[in-house]
Amino acid sequence: MDVKDLKVLIKMITETDITEFEMDNSDEKIVIRRGSKTEYVAMPSAPATFAMPQMTAAPVAAASSSQAGAVPQVSVELGETINSPIVGTFYRSPAPDAAPYVEVGQVVEKGQVLCIVEAMKLMNEIEAEFRCKIIKICKDNAQAVEYGDPLFAIEKL
Amino acid sequence: MHPKTHAILNLFHQREGFVSGEALSRELAVSRTAIWKHIKTLREAGYVIEAIPSRGYQLTATPDNLSAEEIERHLSSAIIGRRLICLAETTSTNSDAFRLAEQGAPEGAVVFADTQSGGKGRMGRRWVSPPGVNLYCSVILRPEIMPYEAPQLTFLSAVAVARAIELTTPIIPEIKWPNDVLVRGRKIAGLLNEMSAETDGTNFVILGMGINLNMAANQFPSDMRYPATSLCLELGRAVERVPFAATLLNELDRLYNEFQVYGFRPVREEWQQRCNAYGRELTVSDGDCEITRGAFEGIDDDGALLVRSRKGLERILSGDVRIL
Numbered sequence: 001m002d003v004k005d006l007k008v009l010i011k012m013i014t015e016t017d018i019t020e021f022e023m024d025n026s027d028e029k030i031v032i033r034r035g036s037k038t039e040y041v042a043m044p045s046a047p048a049t050f051a052m053p054q055m056t057a058a059p060v061a062a063a064s065s066s067q068a069g070a071v072p073q074v075s076v077e078l079g080e081t082i083n084s085p086i087v088g089t090f091y092r093s094p095a096p097d098a099a100p101y102v103e104v105g106q107v108v109e110k111g112q113v114l115c116i117v118e119a120m121k122l123m124n125e126i127e128a129e130f131r132c133k134i135i136k137i138c139k140d141n142a143q144a145v146e147y148g149d150p151l152f153a154i155e156k157l
Numbered sequence: 158m159h160p161k162t163h164a165i166l167n168l169f170h171q172r173e174g175f176v177s178g179e180a181l182s183r184e185l186a187v188s189r190t191a192i193w194k195h196i197k198t199l200r201e202a203g204y205v206i207e208a209i210p211s212r213g214y215q216l217t218a219t220p221d222n223l224s225a226e227e228i229e230r231h232l233s234s235a236i237i238g239r240r241l242i243c244l245a246e247t248t249s250t251n252s253d254a255f256r257l258a259e260q261g262a263p264e265g266a267v268v269f270a271d272t273q274s275g276g277k278g279r280m281g282r283r284w285v286s287p288p289g290v291n292l293y294c295s296v297i298l299r300p301e302i303m304p305y306e307a308p309q310l311t312f313l314s315a316v317a318v319a320r321a322i323e324l325t326t327p328i329i330p331e332i333k334w335p336n337d338v339l340v341r342g343r344k345i346a347g348l349l350n351e352m353s354a355e356t357d358g359t360n361f362v363i364l365g366m367g368i369n370l371n372m373a374a375n376q377f378p379s380d381m382r383y384p385a386t387s388l389c390l391e392l393g394r395a396v397e398r399v400p401f402a403a404t405l406l407n408e409l410d411r412l413y414n415e416f417q418v419y420g421f422r423p424v425r426e427e428w429q430q431r432c433n434a435y436g437r438e439l440t441v442s443d444g445d446c447e448i449t450r451g452a453f454e455g456i457d458d459d460g461a462l463l464v465r466s467r468k469g470l471e472r473i474l475s476g477d478v479r480i481l
């Protein structure tokens with residue numbers, strides 16, 4: 001489930017009296033609980049083999065708090081990610097005025113360039129190692145990235 | 158170049174003065190007519206060969222063409238320049254080298270071009286590459302290092318360019334982080350590197366170098382981000398490209414061998430000596446946005462820039478540096 005869908009889901013739930021919501025499919029399990037014991041648990045339904053970054057849907061939570069009184073805290077299981085092989089600066093496009101290499105939702109082919117990570121004027125074009133769909137772009141353009149940081153959440157096709 | 162043409166060239170270099178057509182014909186085991194054809198080829202390539210009927214041929218001038226034959230004559234390197242590819246024109250030597258490396262070109266292979274139509278700079282910028290005057294080349298390295306160590310190689314080519322300038326001219330250049338080479342504060346060389354890596358290993362690294370040797374003032378574009386210069390503008394005379402190219406590769410070879418034996422430390426030390434900016438105020442920007450400003454405190458073990466700013470000691474991995 002991508003962030004947009006998740007936001008819609010949270011909004012829908014906070015507009016009702018539902019205090020607990022659970023959804024399970026082959027890829028992910030989402031649990032949203034509201035009320036006095038506000039907590040969220042995300043569990044992979046399959047054994048995780050990749051880094052799992054946490055993501056919070058803060059803007060939606062803030063918007064809904066006035067209505068519900070309790071803030072749903074949400075994180076989501078990202079599944080497979082493409083990680084940075086070096087410490088450096090993340091660039092989504094080859095030049096500041098150029099179009100980004102990829103956008104969320106895009107299907108990329110094996111060998112297609114996804115981004116550049118630059119360190120000390122060494123440009124490292126990160127390529128897709130297999131055909132996949134971009135689920136999430138985990139870093140902002142020109143943001144510093146550490147070794148092993150997830151750059152993209154992807155779905156292998 | 159045809160092997161026989163190459164052999165004639167070698168004979169000219171070995172012997173002073175005139176070489177008779179008969180001697181050439183005998184040594185190469187070809188007819189006098191064939192010799193004449195090879196001489197014609199050499200002349201077309203820019204070699205000036207005098208011919209006097211009773212005495213034979215004499216090589217009086219060698220063109221400053223970037224040919225593998227001419228560069229090889231000055232090479233003493235073990236790895237860098239093992240294979241030379243000299244092109245009259247290309248889009249980008251970095252792109253050519255990258256493609257050749259993907260196809261399995263050996264470590265040390267170097268691509269030269271007389272001119273580039275799309276010489277690359279940082280952030281999609283262009284490196285102006287007019288024909289006949291400068292040096293544009295890209296070196297393929299296959300170091301057995303982890304990808305996160307590869308940025309250290311950036312400092313090798315910067316030091317190699319600085320050494321080559323010192324060995325071939327009276328000019329003492331300075332280096333600006335990470336690898337711009339400056340003369341009197343003006344940019345004389347731009348270096349851009351590319352890498353192919355996987356999470357657990359480095360496939361290859363391309364060291365791209367553009368050096369302004371003989372570019373004239375009117376060949377620089379008017380909208381440059383930094384003031385720039387060429388060795389010729391600084392010296393008031395032209396610099397021969399071939400010996401410079403070979404000196405550069407020889408020095409890069411020394412530095413690379415040292416890097417493989419002793420690691421980053423010796424290169425880092427020489428870089429810091431040449432940088433000559435300790436304690437000086439500088440700004441770092443990304444595009445038009447200033448990231449930080451403060452006093453220069455050298456580079457760390459990864460080659461990251463250390464800046465003492467109001468926020469404390471900052472570690473910078475990319476950006477445009479200006480010394481104030």
